[in-house]
Amino acid sequence: MGEQDRPGRRSVGWxxxxxxxxxxxxxxxWIVTRTRHYDAGFISDDPxxxxxxxxxxxxxxxxxxxxIAALAASSKPFDFELDHVDTFADGTIYLHTDKTGEFKQLTAGAWLAHPQVRPYGGDDPLPHLTLDRLSAQVGVASTEALLDGLLPVHGRANALELVWYRSNECHLIGRWPLGG
Structure with a gap:
């Protein structure tokens, strides 16, 4: 049963x-602060x-x-760096990762198990961390200023998480460590 079928998980709208x-x-x-700025309904109280x-x-x-569990078990953890701010044509402001190959392998494996889903809406997704959207008040320079001192970000991919996104209902569904 998908999360959307759980009792109490239905509401009007999205x-x-x-x-x-x-x-x-x-x-x-940083992301929690930015999310709260736009829509506090997407701030989860699930630890x-x-x-x-x-x-x-x-x-x-x-x-x-x-x-998902098999994909996680067969994938090795890896270090990555988020090194610079960029934008997509649709106005999404994002952080670029140096490990696109490793993230694309995870996406390919997940897509194989869920062929009805087009990753990022396209056939050749660029792995990234979404930061914001371009607007009259928000641009690359203002976003970089808010990130002052945080870049580059050094992270480690050591788990896959399945999470539910819906206003006032965001929560973790499951977590699987990479490498089993």
Whole structure:
């Protein structure tokens, strides 16, 4: 049963979805502050939920827990660096990672088990950590200023997390260590 089918998990509006992600705990406080600025409904009180992350596959409305566990067990942990701020054509401001190959391998494995989901809405996703969106008040320079002293971020991919995103209902569904 998918998380969306649990009693009490239905409401008017956006139905929510799950995200398979790698947590980036080094930026948790920063991302929580930015998220709260826009929509506090997406701040989770679940201590296992990580707001700062690199998405492996989304959006998931159903998922194969056994396939996710097997992917995690067969994948080795790795170190990565988030080294500079960039933007996508749609205005998303993000942090670039130096380990695109390793993250793409995780995405390919997750996609194989969930072929109905197009990673990041495309066939060749660029792994990243989303920071913000371009607007009249927000740009690359202002985002870099808010990140002052935090870059580069040195992280370690050591787990896959399946989390639920829906306003006032964000929570951890499951966590699997990389390498078993």
């Amino acid at each position: 139905p929510g979805h799950a995200v398979l992600q790698v947590p980036v705990i080094e930026l948790e406080d 296992g939920f990580h707001h700062a992350h690199i998405t492996v596959l989304a959006p998931l409305t159903s998922w194969d827990v056994e396939a």
